[in-house]
Amino acid sequence: MKRKRITAISLGVITSMMLAVIAFAPSPAQAYVLLGCKWGTSTITYYMPTPLSVSGSFTTGAGRWAGVKATLKFGTSASYMIYGTSEIRGNTVSWTAMVRAKGTVQNPPSCPGGLFVSGAVEIAFNETAAGWSSASADRKAGAAAHEFGHALGLAHSTSSAVLMYPYYDIAPTTPQADDKNGVNSLY
Numbered sequence: 597m598k599r600k601r602i603t604a605i606s607l608g609v610i611t612s613m614m615l616a617v618i619a620f621a622p623s624p625a626q627a628y629v630l631l632g633c634k635w636g637t638s639t640i641t642y643y644m645p646t647p648l649s650v651s652g653s654f655t656t657g658a659g660r661w662a663g664v665k666a667t668l669k670f671g672t673s674a675s676y677m678i679y680g681t682s683e684i685r686g687n688t689v690s691w692t693a694m695v696r697a698k699g700t701v702q703n704p705p706s707c708p709g710g711l712f713v714s715g716a717v718e719i720a721f722n723e724t725a726a727g728w729s730s731a732s733a734d735r736k737a738g739a740a741a742h743e744f745g746h747a748l749g750l751a752h753s754t755s756s757a758v759l760m761y762p763y764y765d766i767a768p769t770t771p772q773a774d775d776k777n778g779v780n781s782l783y
């Protein structure tokens with residue numbers, strides 16, 4: 597079965613993050629890995645234009661983070677911190693969804709001083725990635741929740757038991773206790 601990879605940041609950064617996990621050996625009870633970027637406030641707004649094919653997945657995915665110390669709130673076209681979009685990229689990119697610098701194909705968002713910049717972070721979906729059109733609504737919402745995990749400050753986990761595992765067809769589709777602990781450590 598072909599695995600469908602979702603990615604947050606450039607492969608180079610993922611590699612260094614994964615190496616960091618090995619180097620610093622977190623306690624076995626902890627699977628979450630922090631990105632090194634977060635927001636300077638705990639109320640985080642997102643927005644996507646409608647109609648958008650993934651808008652339902654997007655809002656459902658955001659809602660799955662309810663209960664953590666950061667609040668994801670739907671904003672307006674004039675005021676948002678995270679922008680959502682979807683596009684047709686087929687196999688020209690290796691991702692199904694990613695968090696990137698707004699307006700780029702796949703550059704990581706900058707976070708000077710460790711803080712994301714309002715309006716400069718974008719969650720993008722590749723509607724024509726292999727497997728996406730046939731994925732269940734729950735899997736699609738799970739992929740969106742995973743991307744929001746990145747946009748809150750989580751990197752990939754090597755544990756397939758948590759949302760931040762990089763394959764949305766294998767990972768759970770909702771934030772697990774470990775994912776929530778990661779976000780709660782930031783806000």
Ligand SMILES: [Zn+2]
Nearest residue numbers: 602603604762
């Ligand atoms: Zn990811």
